[in-house]
Each structure stands twice: as structure tokens, then as C-alpha cells.
Amino acid sequence: MSGELGDTVNQAGQNDRVAHRDNVWTRVGRILDLILYKTYADLRAEAAKTYINFLWWIIDPLLGMLVFYLVFGLLFQRGGDGFVAFLLTGLVIWNWYRQSISHAGSAILNGKGLMNQVHVPKIVFPLVVLLTDLTKFVVVFVLLLIFLLLSGLWPGISYLALPLLAMVQLMLIASLSLALAGLVPYLPDLRFLADNLLQLQFFVTGIFFSVRDIPDQYQGWFYLNPMAGMIEDFRAVLLHHAWPHWERLGAVAVFSLLLLMLAVGWIHAHDRDYPRTLR
């Protein structure tokens, strides 16, 4: 892809000029073409590796959720009315979050071979991974909605908040993923730290318990974890026909947007430095 993407070659010399080049929309169009086709190609390639192809997108999460149901629903007798719906809602959102971050986090690092062959805007690598994971999430989320319907939980007016809620969730995922992806090439060790932090976060997010199960004095701390509030909001909308907690949602949105801008700026600023670091 070469010189036509990103600004010119310059860094050290200040007076360098650039004559005519493609306008910004042509460039954006080129990058979008690449992101969309690469996402499509990756999904096809992943499916082609297995025998039953796309069915794994459904079977894999179903098996994962079955494990949790067996452990927490049956073994620990945490059940009660609506526990399965409660657990599945939490798990579907959590799995989207965890998988996206852990996949996208090493996306730039994994692109080192390609980025040394051609100039690719480095943001492409994590965005492609986020899009493939988003596609798989949509499939699983539709399954979840079907399950809720079959369990007699009909959609209510609060479903109107779902697009907004999903958008904020996507922004949170994207901001953390891009921040991680931008730093990992310089500090590969961060991946292991991130995996362990995600593990810890899983246990404090309230996937298989609700905030009412923890002592009062810790409940304030509980919401410092943005995922705790997000999953509670998804449950409010899907299971209780209630609206999200708007202030908390707004705070997560603002935090995500700021981090997102910072991460995109960081990745862009290091665009021609990553291939030197990752040889």
C-alpha cells in the first residue's frame, strides 16, 4: 500500500512538502475496502479450517455456556427462577468483551510480517479482529434473544435502549482493545498481564452473581469496574424491562471515547515505527 496512505514520509525534516495526493476520502475508502474484505476473508478462512465450519460459531459458545450452567446452576444450586437467563445474558456479553480484547490486543504484534512487506495503516489489524468478533457476537446474541423469547421473556419498550447500550459496549471494547494493541508491540509482556486481569475482572463482574449478593460496603467499589454496570444494564433491559442506569452508562461512554481517541492517536503516531520495532 505505500506512500499514499497516511501523511508523508516526514518526521525529522519540517519543511518537507507534498504535492498532489489522493484526497482523504479515497484513502478512507481504500482502508475500508481492506478492513471489510480482510474481515470477510478471516471469517471464511477460520471456517474453512474446521469440518463443520460456521456451525462452530454457535456450538462453541453453547458448549461454553453449558459448562457454566452445569457448574453454577446445577452443582452449586445457585439456581432459582430465571437463573439460566440471568447467567446466559451475562456470559454472552462477557465473552464478547473478553474475546475481543484478548484477540485484538495482539493484533498489531501478529501483523509484523505483513506490515514489513507493505504499508498498512496499523489500526487495520485490531479493527479487523474487532469486526470478526463482533460478527460472531451478533450470531450468539440473536440466539440469546431467541432463547429469551422461548423462555417467555417478551421484548418490552426498554429494548429501544439496546442499540445505544450495544454501542457503548462496543466503544468500551474498542478503546481497551486498541490501547492494548498499540502498547503490546513495545511491551509484549502486557498480553499476559492483560489475560490475568481479565480473569480477575471476570470474577468481580457479577456474571454468576448479582450486586445484591455482595456486602453493602463493597457495592460502591463494584461499579468501578465498567463491565459490572454494563452487564447489569443489559440484564435490566433484556430481563426486567427496565431502562439502563443512564449516568453510569454516560460515564462509561465518556471514558471509552477519551481512551479511544488516545489509543487511535497513539497507533497513528507510531504507524511507521511499529515495523521497525517488530522485525
Add this chain to the structure above:
Amino acid sequence: MNTQDSLPLISLKNIGLAFRQGGLSLTPKPLFWVLKDISFDLYPGETLGVVGRNAAGKSTLMRLLAGIIRHDRGSLINRAKSIALLSLQAGFVPYLTGRQNAILSGLLLGLRRAEVEARMADIIDFSELGSFIDQPLSTYSAGMRARLGFSVAYQVEPDVLLIDETLGVGDEEFKEKSTAAMHARIQSDKTIVLVSHVPGTIRNLCNRAIWIEEGITRAQGDVVDVIQAYQAEIKRRHGAAYVLRSAET
């Protein structure tokens, strides 16, 4: 073809480029300067040859020109609309079909999706893959992959084409065909930078040459003069046998 009266398309002045060593360390690790002091101009329509021994910084220079990496000091003025390194099989994925790989590779090389689709017939035709184009790449032989890789890369026509050693690829027959195609493109009015360790190739194809040694431009100008200076240096370092050997190839 040598239009040196016009402004240079690319102009490098005292370019330096260093690689850092990764990992944690208490004391800052010293920078490794791959390019120390590179200066030259590239004029529209010319074919500039780059000679130099292994590890002289030729490939790093090409990656800098292609916009893959940036430099640390000096100035680089770029007036070209697009500069691209001839990258064969860039982004190829074994599980996808030849056609899907061709699109992906074309996009990575800077084409729009519609542009690649429009040239698909030419790609299939040049690669002589026929109906194999819709088979997964994992079923291809190395020769077939090389054919596809070359045919896609050949569709990309940047303002400035950078060629690092590869002129022809693939089996005997395709190598001849692809080499002829590359020669035709080089001899057209395209602006080309050609790296080669074979002085004969540079002498046959280039209008001007530069010689790089340990990250420094040691000579530039007339092809014959530059290659003579380069070979004199090799002779000084390695003795006459080496020169004879490299002159044969």
C-alpha cells in the same frame, strides 16, 4: 528518458535511520544505525539502480522509500502520488481460494476492491491458473503461488515502483515470462528504483546508479562509473576472485 531538468520526485538529504533493541534494560541500549548518511534524488521517468554489499542498508532504504518505516534524521521530500515496493504474495492465506487471495493481496497493495475485480481476468490470464483460481491456495504448488503472487503485484502501477532483487519468479517458463514483463515495465517511462547485487542487471536496465556502503551513499551518477567504483571497493576488500565470480552472474 532521463528528465533531470524537472523537480526530483523523491529527494533524500542526509537520511539516518536507527533500529532499537527491544526488551527491558536498566541502561539504554545503543541505537543501531542502519542508514547513516543517505542522500540522492530520484527524477521522474528514470530507472535508478542501487548497488551495495549485503547488509549495506539497501532493503531498509527500500522500506523507507515505500513508506513502511520512517527515518530519524535528515529530510525526505516526496512529491510522488504513490510509491510501492513490489511485494509478491503479500497477505496470502492458505485457506482461501486463489481469487480471494488475489483480491486481498490487491487491496493490501493499494488497489480498490472494484479495481482488483476489474483486473481479475488479466490476473487469471497472466498467471495461467485457469479454473484453479477458485481452488484453495493450500492446494497450489509453490510455482502456482509464485505465478499468482506475481500476476497480482504486476497489476499495481504506482508512480514509483521499488524492486528489491526480484525480477522474475516461478518455474523456468514463468520466470522467463515474468522477467520479460518486468523488463518491459522498467524500460517504459515508469520511475523505478531497482536494487540488485548483480552489476550486469543494473548496467542493462538503469539510467543512473547509487552505491551504498554501510549506510552511506558512497557514489552516485553514471551507471558505469558507479559500478566501477563499487567493484574496485569489493576487490580491495575481498580480492580479485570475488569480482570475477560476481561478474559472471
